[in-house]
Amino acid sequence: MSAVPSIDGPALALGRVATRSDLVAESLRAAILAGRLRPGQTLVERHLAAMLGVSKTPVREALIALTASGLIVMSRHAGAVVRTLSAPEVRTIYELRLLLEPWAVGRAARRHGPAAAAEARAALDEAEAGAAAGDPVAVNLANRRFHRALYSRADNELVTAQLDRVQDLVALALQVAQVWRGGARPFGQAERAEHAGIVAAVAAGESERAEALARAHVEHAAAALELPPDGSGPDVAGPVAAGPPGGPGPA
Template identity: 45%
Template sequence: MTVAPVPSRTQYVLEEIRHAVLIGRLRPGQPLVETELAAHFGVSKTPVREALKTLAGSGLLVMSQYKGVTVRTVDAAMAREVYDVRLLLEPEALRRAVERSADLEADLGAARDALVRAAAATDPAEHSLAGGDFHRALCLPCGNPLLARMLDDLRDQAALVSAVVWAADPSGEREDAEHREILRLALSGDAQGAADALRQHLAGFVHRAFPGDGTSH
């Protein structure tokens, strides 16, 4: 029997803080104090400090010489920047994934699983996280590791935007229906149709959440 390795203290702290931010337990703008977090997790300040640096690098936290470490605040400008890049990259990644796949059911199985988890989620935050997993699973089989990594680098910021928007205005039924249609088109082998549906889905979300941005896609 193979025993899974125990996560390092830093990784454990990182994942706990990340999850707390993305489900709204730690709120945008909330300060994070190393000594308090170390006492909470029962570790020294070193793994906490490293975890905070990593999460700041991923865009979830902000490190300031004057304010210390705080949870990143989501505003319209930040959301549009993140979604502008997603609009450029995600539909192309999905188009490539569908075109190159020899077994769409297998390659997109994780996306289907994420939809099942979203449907079973009991609160908006967990539903939003499952939605993020769905988007990631669509793009991973694109065949370009650099493209997949670029999208992964945006993952936490996109999840933070989604979590904040969902906390204010849950839209589960609409999101689920759009996700199902994207997956249906992808599984049918319609690469361009799936990419177009994904583009409309992303653009629609940011326009509903932050109307009046004056951009067009």
């Protein structure tokens, strides 16, 4: 089976691709999470099929899968649309993340500390390289790999699957937060220090410390979103084909 190209950027490479519709879904997921397909943007099957060089059938199947994951919603009039999150929805996403991810990181430290830390460090190196190159999309994808390298080592497939979905929604939340704030949040020193602390605790097998640091990191990421008090969502709809060149900022 020939590879389906992504939409103007790298795929996520999370190790869950099997069929042609899976490849299309990964390409679309990567484009959404990198901000190339924006919240509120209509996705037209025939346009996507032409861009990816496939028939409409795998595109339709991919859109159904992404609807199930929460990245896309189906509208009676507009068809498939990249999901736009309201402030209350974003808060709910971070509440769920706060419940699951710190526990998973602590368990990963206890069960697979050195291996999990090594994979996470590699992702951090990729993030630094992306930051040095001025490539926010590379930073965001590396940041996602960093978090998955840790929580996926908790030896709980249900938690990993749920956190994969949460991370998808976090990426959408960062995009709408970028509109609320009027710009992307850079990959700063505070976040670098938090990541380094988590990795050090995981490498040492210090599960309680790793869990506490991961919890603080998620709390800080939620606070950095600067959610509006009225609970309204932004108007971030864009054109059909492509989103902005930069990503929404790490979390």
